Structures are given as structure tokens and as C-alpha cells.
Amino acid sequence: MNQSPFLNSFRGGPDEDGRFGIYGGRFVAETLMPLILELQDKWNEAKTDPEFQKELADLGTHYIGRPSPLYFAERLTEHLGGAKIYFKREELNHTGSHKINNCIGQILLAKRMGKTRIIAETGAGQHGVASATVAARFGLPCVVYMGATDVERQAPNVFRMKLLGAEVKPVTAGHGTLKDAMNEALRDWVTNVEDTYYLIGTAAGPHPYPEMVRDFQAVIGREAREQILKAEGRLPDVVIAAVGGGSNAIGIFHPFLDDKDVRIVGVEAGGKGLDGDEHCASITAGSPGVLHGNRTYLLQDGDGQIKEGHSISAGLDYPGIGPEHSWLNDIGRAEYVPIMDHEALEAFQLLTRIEGIIPALEPSHALAEVIKRAPTMGKEEIILMNLSGRGDKDIFTVGKILGMEL
Amino acid sequence: MTARMDRRFAALAAEGRPALVTYFMGGDPDYASSLAIMKALPKAGSDIIELGMPFSDPMADGPAIQVAGQRSLKGGQTLSKTIQMARDFRLEDADTPIVLMGYYNPIYIYGVDRFIEDALEAGIDGLIVVDLPPEMDDELCIPALSRGINFIRLATPTTDAKRLPAVLENTSGFVYYVSMNGITGSALPDPSLIGGAVRRIKDHTALPVCVGFGVKTAEQARAIGASADGVVVGSAIVNQIASSLTADGAATEATVAGVEALVRSLALGVRGARVAAAE
Numbered sequence: 315m316n317q318s319p320f321l322n323s324f325r326g327g328p329d330e331d332g333r334f335g336i337y338g339g340r341f342v343a344e345t346l347m348p349l350i351l352e353l354q355d356k357w358n359e360a361k362t363d364p365e366f367q368k369e370l371a372d373l374g375t376h377y378i379g380r381p382s383p384l385y386f387a388e389r390l391t392e393h394l395g396g397a398k399i400y401f402k403r404e405e406l407n408h409t410g411s412h413k414i415n416n417c418i419g420q421i422l423l424a425k426r427m428g429k430t431r432i433i434a435e436t437g438a439g440q441h442g443v444a445s446a447t448v449a450a451r452f453g454l455p456c457v458v459y460m461g462a463t464d465v466e467r468q469a470p471n472v473f474r475m476k477l478l479g480a481e482v483k484p485v486t487a488g489h490g491t492l493k494d495a496m497n498e499a500l501r502d503w504v505t506n507v508e509d510t511y512y513l514i515g516t517a518a519g520p521h522p523y524p525e526m527v528r529d530f531q532a533v534i535g536r537e538a539r540e541q542i543l544k545a546e547g548r549l550p551d552v553v554i555a556a557v558g559g560g561s562n563a564i565g566i567f568h569p570f571l572d573d574k575d576v577r578i579v580g581v582e583a584g585g586k587g588l589d590g591d592e593h594c595a596s597i598t599a600g601s602p603g604v605l606h607g608n609r610t611y612l613l614q615d616g617d618g619q620i621k622e623g624h625s626i627s628a629g630l631d632y633p634g635i636g637p638e639h640s641w642l643n644d645i646g647r648a649e650y651v652p653i654m655d656h657e658a659l660e661a662f663q664l665l666t667r668i669e670g671i672i673p674a675l676e677p678s679h680a681l682a683e684v685i686k687r688a689p690t691m692g693k694e695e696i697i698l699m700n701l702s703g704r705g706d707k708d709i710f711t712v713g714k715i716l717g718m719e720l
Numbered sequence: 721m722t723a724r725m726d727r728r729f730a731a732l733a734a735e736g737r738p739a740l741v742t743y744f745m746g747g748d749p750d751y752a753s754s755l756a757i758m759k760a761l762p763k764a765g766s767d768i769i770e771l772g773m774p775f776s777d778p779m780a781d782g783p784a785i786q787v788a789g790q791r792s793l794k795g796g797q798t799l800s801k802t803i804q805m806a807r808d809f810r811l812e813d814a815d816t817p818i819v820l821m822g823y824y825n826p827i828y829i830y831g832v833d834r835f836i837e838d839a840l841e842a843g844i845d846g847l848i849v850v851d852l853p854p855e856m857d858d859e860l861c862i863p864a865l866s867r868g869i870n871f872i873r874l875a876t877p878t879t880d881a882k883r884l885p886a887v888l889e890n891t892s893g894f895v896y897y898v899s900m901n902g903i904t905g906s907a908l909p910d911p912s913l914i915g916g917a918v919r920r921i922k923d924h925t926a927l928p929v930c931v932g933f934g935v936k937t938a939e940q941a942r943a944i945g946a947s948a949d950g951v952v953v954g955s956a957i958v959n960q961i962a963s964s965l966t967a968d969g970a971a972t973e974a975t976v977a978g979v980e981a982l983v984r985s986l987a988l989g990v991r992g993a994r995v996a997a998a999e
Contacts, residue, residue: 341853345878345901347879497778617826618828
């Protein structure tokens with residue numbers, strides 16, 4: 315009998331079929347199956363290949379700028395009057411977010427597989443920019459699918475992608491957001507399966523993507539764990555990150571999962587409130603279903619039709635979540651809480667004024683949760699938050715809401 | 721268990737011609753018109769009916785079927801109504817096999833056991849679920865087969881010789897060969913290449929092999945039907961329906977009539993297939 319890979323650890327998943335409990339799996343069209351199996355083989359080879367790991371680490375150091383700093387937010391800590399707050403500064407990475415960690419890893423894999431064309435989906439545009447960046451760096455053509463609504467609200471990132479040589483294809487199907495972009499990318503992939511590599515930006519999709527993206531992002535948590543031990547001589551009491559698909563969150567969570575005293579908190583986009591349909595809180599207000607290659611918590615109606623959702627932040631505007639988060643929620647290892655649009659917006663402004671850091675709207679959700687929790691905690695306690703992206707891309711959205719002319 | 725489907729293919733084999741398999745989206749643009757279309761299909765020459773179950777995120781479908789699904793959902797279609805449509809159809813047609821085609825999530829949410837129960841009772845003969853490859857057989861395929869519903873698998877140009885046996889293992893009713901790597905409604909590749917692919921699959925199975933994705937005209941149906949046991953037409957029918965609607969998306973007198981005319985012409989195509997091949 316096979317021994318459970320999950321035994322005595324929260325970090326052993328997924329199993330060989332790509333399952334985290336009942337979540338994950340490979341729910342894709344037959345056309346894609348042979349490719350997904352090949353990807354899994356190549357990924358299994360690469361993860362234990364010292365050459366691959368060396369190239370990944372070199373690019374991490376010299377191209378991305380790793381390790382990213384761990385920063386003690388002294389003024390914010392003082393302002394909130396409770397727990398000490400540390401930020402993992404992923405927004406200082408090349409391209410301005412954690413997305414590049416995964417993109418560098420996957421493009422090395424694409425190269426190994428002999429693929430000559432890259433496609434990607436993007437919501438906020440951060441993953442699109444990171445994909446366009448690595449495609450430029452490795453000389454491969456890149457097509458980025460982006461919902462038409464997002465093209466409009468993330469204009470600066472659209473321009474950056476174009477400058478980097480990528481073709482940005484606006485998707486008008488559905489509401490023109492991340493989910494629709496992902497559908498369209500899957501349609502492209504199924505059509506161009508021979509030469510195309512699909513660079514998925516979040517820890518979701520068919521196995522092995524959730525595992526692979528997590529492993530490329532886990533560098534965040536590994537570094538942060540070492541850094542906090544060095545700075546404080548102990549582990550944090552709480553680790554907090556924003557969750558859309560959940561790649562920055564699983565990246566910082568995963569290395570802490572077996573540290574039983576560290577509480578893990580994922581922050582979902584509560585949008586305009588959980589009562590109606592205008593939110594993206596898949597775990598808090600959704601139910602398990604099957605979409606985009608995996609079983610996971612989804613926003614859906616009683617007939618299994620997927621809802622569109624809403625968030626002020628394009629990067630969280632997705633009606634699903636990575637399958638490992640669904641599992642961590644069900645087994646109680648992590649908790650997931652919603653933060654509303656207006657709370658994120660207030661957090662965005664507070665951090666900008668008090669620490670001189672303009673955060674992206676995505677980590678502003680995590681920050682709003684920090685702002686709630688820190689005052690209720692003792693001064694000797696520690697919160698670690700993943701500051702996953704910078705807010706330059708969001709200034710137009712925020713300006714519009716605040717009624718400022720830009 | 722597969723009686724109706726097997727009887728139909730046996731009868732076609734005796735006639736010496738391939739099957740015309742017609743797809744339409746259940747509930748497009750409304751329940752009554754869609755049921756009228758379904759009833760018209762066998763009369764116009766369709767041998768097997770694929771009844772589409774609409775899904776909000778049809779990741780293997782081209783624009784035609786995407787929009788048809790949106791029309792249908794807007795018209796209030798649900799999985800329960802799609803099953804009801806089969807039930808209503810069976811009141812007057814006991815022989816034409818019905819295959820439900822769509823994506824897994826609505827079935828998963830309906831509940832797999834309840835779905836199989838209701839589908840059997842409604843007279844449904846088979847299932848095509850695009851996002852359930854053999855690796856996911858425990859979800860629906862095995863339970864459906866054990867209760868006597870055919871599970872029809874898609875084989876594609878990327879399904880190589882190594883993988884083909886796995887794809888065929890739990891397949892029944894017929895094998896659906898997808899003519900190209902791509903989404904529904906794309907351009908049809910060279911029919912001579914398709915013939916080779918069909919023969920390759922037939923080396924591994926005694927099941928009929930039907931070919932779809934991209935067949936739009938009677939001429940193409942004739943060409944594909946020369947080597948395949950069946951020709952599947954979907955997007956062309958869905959487009960025909962779309963073109964008959966008012967600007968608001970409502971059915972007109974031309975909606976059912978247009979589908980009838982198209983299917984009649986396709987039926988002539990498949991009936992000429994083996995004649996053409998023998999010449």
C-alpha cells in the first residue's frame with residue numbers, strides 16, 4: 315500500500331494525481347492531456363536537476379534581484395500600536411511583483427521542452443508584464459490574453475507589455491476579466507499545442523501547475539523564514555497574504571505550513587460585500603466545483619454556472635482559487651477572510667503616507683487585515699505580510715475613485 | 721445497456737452508410753424552440769443527436785458555441801431543463817440515440833448519482849464531457865458505465881499510439897475523433913489526413929468512429945463520411961440558428977425551418993459518402 319505523501323506534514327502534497335485532498339486534478343480536454351503529462355515529466359526532471367536549479371538561482375539573484383528584503387515597518391507598527399509588522403518586499407523585484415519568480419522558472423522549463431511560443435493570461439497585468447519580460451529575455455514570441463475590462467483599467471501595464479514586444483489580445487467574452495482571459499488562453503493552447511507553452515500565472519489550473527507555480531514562488535517563504543529568524547530570533551505569529559488565484563500567498567505560506575504555531579491567513583477580495591455577487595471571496599462565500607483544469611472553491615450558481623465576481627483589484631478578480639488553498643482551508647491549517655474594496659483602498663493610502671511605499675491594490679487587501687489584527691495583538695507578537703506588488707499600476711484606478719485628476 | 725446506440729449503428733452498417741450526428745445547444749434560444757429543433761432533427765435525416773448542455777466557461781468551444789451557450793443560459797436553461805428536453809423528445813421518438821455533451825461542473829453540482837439516475841430515466845444514451853480525460857474516470861465515466869450509459873471519449877491528433885489504448889479503455893457507444901487540435905468550429909483539415917487517423921483508431925477498437933470539429937457542408941460530410949462511421953456537425957447548425965434570430969435573439973419562423981434545410985442537405989451528403997468512395 316502506498317504511504318500518504320501527506321503523512322506528518324502539510325507540505326507533502328499534491329499526490330501523484332495532482333490532488334490536495336479532493337481538490338486539484340487534471341480536468342482538461344484530451345488534446346491537452348499528452349502535453350500536460352509531458353510537462354509533468356519535464357518538471358519532475360527539472361526539479362532535481364542541479365543545472366536547472368543553478369540557472370534558476372542565478373537568474374533569481376542577478377535578474378530578479380533576490381533575495382527581496384524583509385522590512386520592519388516601524389512607523390506602521392507604532393501607528394497601529396500592537397504587533398510588530400514585517401513586510402516581505404516582493405514589490406521590489408524586477409517588474410514590480412512576485413510574478414517574475416514563477417515566470418523565470420516556467421520559461422526555463424519551456425526552453426527545456428523545446429517550445430517556441432509563449433502564451434499567458436493576465437488580470438492586473440503583473441503576470442502579463444512578467445511573462446512578456448521573460449519572453450523578451452529569452453527571445454521567444456509572447457501572446458498575452460487580457461480581459462477587455464482589465465485592458466482598460468490597467469492601461470500602464472498594457473503599454474509595458476507592448477514595449478516588451480508582446481502581443482496583447484483583449485478578450486471581450488464574458489465580463490472581460492481574468493477568468494475569460496484564461497478561457498481564451500486555453501483555447502489558444504488547444505489550437506497551438508505543438509509549439510506553444512502556456513505560462514500560467516497562478517497556483518491553479520491542471521496538475522502540475524499548482525505544484526509547480528507554488529514551488530517557484532516558495533522562494534518567498536523560504537527567504538522570509540530565514541530573514542525573520544535572523545531579525546527576531548523566532549518565527550512570526552501570523553503570516554498574511556492576499557489571495558486571488560493565490561500564488562503569492564502559497565509562496566509565502568508553504569515554507570511555514572509545518573510550523574504549527576504560525577497562524578496562516580489568506581485574504582480574499584470581499585469587493586462590495588459578500589451579500590450580493592460583487593466580490594471574489596471564493597472560499598468564504600463559494601463552494602467546490604471544477605473550472606480551468608482543477609477542482610477548487612468557486613463562485614457559482616446552483617446550476618454550476620460560474621459567476622463573474624468583482625474586485626477593485628484586477629489581480630484578485632477571479633472566481634476561483636488555487637486548489638491547495640481550498641485544501642488548507644478544509645483541513646483548518648489556514649484561515650481565509652474577506653476584505654472589502656473600501657478597506658483595501660484605505661490601507662493603500664495609509665501605507666503610502668506612513669511608510670512611503672505605494673502598494674498594489676492586491677496586497678492592500680492583506681494590509682487591511684494587518685491593520686485590523688495588529689492592534690488586537692501584543693507588542694511582542696509578530697505579523698509577516700507579503701507585500702507582493704507595487705501600486706504604480708493602480709494609481710489611475712485609485713485616482714478615479716478618489717476623484718483626482720491625473 | 722447500449723442497446724439504442726448499438727441498434728442504430730448496426731442499422732446504418734446494414735444500410736452501408738455513415739451516421740449523421742447533429743449537435744445543437746439545449747435551450748438555444750429558448751426551451752420551446754430548442755425542443756422543436758430537436759424533434760425536427762431526425763425527421764430531416766439526423767441519425768444521432770448531441771444535446772449541448774450550456775456552460776458559462778466552455779474552454780474547448782469556438783465563438784459560435786460560446787455564444788449559443790450564453791443565449792441558452794440567458795433564456796433560463798439549466799441542466800435540469802436540458803434533461804427534461806430529452807424526456808419530452810422521447811415521448812415521440814423512442815429510437816434516435818441522444819448524447820449529452822458539455823462540461824463537468826454543472827453535472828458535478830447537480831450531483832453525479834442523481835444526474836445518472838435522471839439521465840437514464842429521461843432516455844439519454846451517452847455522455848460526452850469535454851474536460852474529463854481518462855485520468856479522471858472515477859468522477860463520472862465509471863459510475864455512468866456501470867449504470868448503462870455510454871461514455872463517449874474524444875480522441876485527438878495529439879492522442880498518440882501510446883495513449884490511445886488508455887483513451888479507448890472505458891469508451892463505449894462510439895469514439896469521437898476530433899479532426900484537429902483546436903476548438904469547435906475551426907477550419908476543417910485535409911479529409912485525406914482524417915482517413916488515416918480514423919484507420920489508426922479502428923486498428924485499436926471495434927467501436928464506430930465518428931469525426932467532428934469543423935464539418936460545415938454536405939460536401940465535407942460526404943468526404944469525411946467516406947472513411948468514418950459517422951460525421952458530427954455542430955457549429956454549422958448553431959450558426960444556422962443564430963442567423964435566424966431577431967436582433968434581440970428571439971426565435972423566428974425561419975429558426976426550425978433553417979435547421980431542417982441544413983440537416984437535410986447534410987443528410988444527403990452522408991448518404992452519398994460511400995457511393996462517392998466506391999467510385
